[in-house]
Amino acid sequence: MKLTLKIWRQKDSNDKGGIKTYPLDNVSEHMSFLEMMDVLNEELVAKGEVPVAFDHDCREGICGSCSMHINGQPHGPDNAITTCQLHMRSFNDGDTIYIEPWRAKGFPVIKDLVVDRSAFDRIQHAGGFVSVGTSGNTQDANAIPIPKADADKAFDAATCIGCGACVAACKNASAMLFVSAKVSQFALLPQGKVEAKRRVLSMVEQMDKEGFGNCTNTGACSVECPKEISLENIARMNREYLKASVSGE
């Protein structure tokens, strides 16, 4: 198929940036979206131009690197997938496709479609862990049975890949879904309960410091989330936060 690509180009964080148009021919419907971008970049290199920079690595939907806003949607039109899993069969011959970076104050653009998501790391530094040493001299793994339902819920929350689509989808650029996924994982497990209060308070504090907006229960984050992280996690984090704020540590 034949496509018209409208891609955000921005030389570096100081550049103002803007949309540039690239026609692209001979796109196969079996290609992944990023393979289509590879073909474009190969053409640009052949013409001696600077290719479009974008983050990508595993190309199987798990590392969370890829991060394209496609036709106004994080990770493009299909649900429950990352950009690297999107295939060109989701588009039609003759389509015009707009490709932009995540847009959020907390995620400044580094170049073209590459943004700086280190704010997510800093939120994790604030409390996204269980304070246990790595000595291995802990109790036997089966010493504390955990109800399967709790373990499964904790797992579902833990499948967040930290891509940032939730922030990009939110009109307030809120990071609540991301933060609540980690808070929930640990709040649901006995190992994490010990520090639950301190964790939720300090992670939320860091989230606010990073300039992410507030949650107004629109739910766009969960709809666009490639891992379908549930809104229930936000509700759980709000409960945890309220409890911790009222009762203190």
Next chain:
Amino acid sequence: MSVLDAKIPEGPIKDKWTNHKNKINLVNPANKRLIDVIVVGTGLAGGSAAASLSEMGYNVKAFCFQDSPRRAHSIAAQGGINAAKNYQNDGDSTYRLFYDTVKGGDYRSREANVYRLAEVSANIIDQCVAQGVPFAREYGGLLDNRSFGGVLVSRTFYAKGQTGQQLLLGAYSAMNRQIGKGKIKMYNRHEMLELVKVDGKARGIIARNLVTGEIERHSAHAVVIASGGYGNVFFLSTNAMGSNVTAAWRVHKKGAYFANPCYTQIHPTCIPRSGDYQSKLTLMSESLRNDGRIWVPKNMEDVQAIRKGTKKPTELTEDERDYYLERRYPAFGNLVPRDVASRAAKERCDAGYGVNETGEAVYLDFSAAIMRYGKEKATVEGEYDASEARIRELGEGVIEAKYGNLFQMYQKITDDNPYKTPMRIYPAVHYTMGGVWVDYNLMTTVPGCYAAGEANFSDHGANRLGASALMQGLADGYFVLPYTIGDYLSDDIRTGEIPTNTPEFEAAEKEVKDRLESFINNKGTKSVDHFHRRLGKVMWDKVGMSRNETGLKEAIAEIQQIREEFYKDVFVPGGMDELNPELEKACRVADFIELGELFAVDALHRTESCGGHFREESAEEDGPQKGEAKRDDKNFAYVAAWEWTGNPSEAKLHKEELTFNDIELKQRSYK
């Protein structure tokens, strides 16, 4: 040719690690504050090592080329992690895990290291559970296990199809705790481009800040390379796009021997390629072989009808299917080790029975498992007279609970529904058992330079069993390296900070800058990917699943040709002082080309077949094992460790003789 000393401790195998830990030198807690350690790579091995070393008190500087340590490619491991817990009471033990791993590795791994791995395996699970890793559980609340290829027990712990992700996030969380305390200084989007040696010891690295392009000097008292494997030398592999050999290759060129480069694992269950634009291959976890049956049609007419689209696989009766693994290996069936399963798929496809347009695919079929689970579930639910459709529905539910995300991933990529029609799979390059040579302490032949995880060579021999990579990465990082590195660092308590304004750092930095400038100024006509694809094709065609002398010699000549053309004609757009992915790729591909040549040289010198290395000249000629790989223990029971001398083809061979005191060398039979 010299003989390498692996520094294996004395004593019976089951006491070696304990005795060694009791005797090695320690660094006292106050002195650890005075010592810096660099860790390159933040996957399971690097992440866990960084966390443990900093917890112990060392100052750690950790580097990853991704934008966050959480994105290292360990994250993509699907199936599980082995541990000799014997929770299933099926007779598992440290010895049995040790035995299975040595046998699975086709008797080309170091006994003492493997025993230690098996010994610490149980602790890994305890550790991860304590960190809040949400492993799969049974209804009683205890941990669940599954079974993997090449073994007869259920010892694999898992978190659906995202075990690697959950374990890596566990290690990442342990790192985060230390980063928050300032004990780990994390350098994201940084790539190590050179090792710096001072007085023969590893004392630092030169790294490029990938955002600004700045070339930085970083010093330390020891350097740990945990940069993963080199499967991307094949261009197409299941590795992430950024996975590369550069850190490992740079230490090799500075004196670290590179061991068994030709030992590569070709994973049997990957999604077949669909076109020339293909950028990578996707793995379907081996755990699927627990419930999936592998087959191709018996009759050529059916193969042709399927390829034309006039017949569907589901229309073939049981009699018309060739379950070739069950036929050839009745004892292990679909659960034979990876190398055996891969070669068997290639054998059928080479014979013309491949089931897709390219002729390179076999079926992985879940219909039998769906019906079996459906019946069980119907009984449990009290639906004794459930219809076939109802049984199928219940069975699909069970399969979804076990493999839901894998099935979803398959469907997204191929647009086929694997609940209704069998998956199509084909082998792909997945893991490299070879790597930087290390002794029992995980130290390379450069003093103070260590290698951990997939980047080293030590535990998997010529073939790795499923669910053992995660085990080894975490064992090295959490439990082995933090102890053994102290033995070396105990000499450094009075050294003080290593200055970076020395001639050694200056020279290494200049080397890097010259290399980068030469790429930018080359102004050739072809992209980096052009050369990488060509290299990959030579590797796959002639140094791939099966190898012979003629092909390997051709490959060496062709790779040399590619190297020459690469330096003459590569075009790298953009500049040095900016985010420049093409420049990053150029550095990596330059190293892949050199490694590829050494890889072929190693495969050529090893005239036996063993594990993932299949030499066509060395196969059983008759008897029940006809056509299977033929090992040559008399001449090849050694580790081939290659020393850089300026040219891959002139690398100098050093041998570490492998002795097996606790396991009898046998032909690996899975019949």
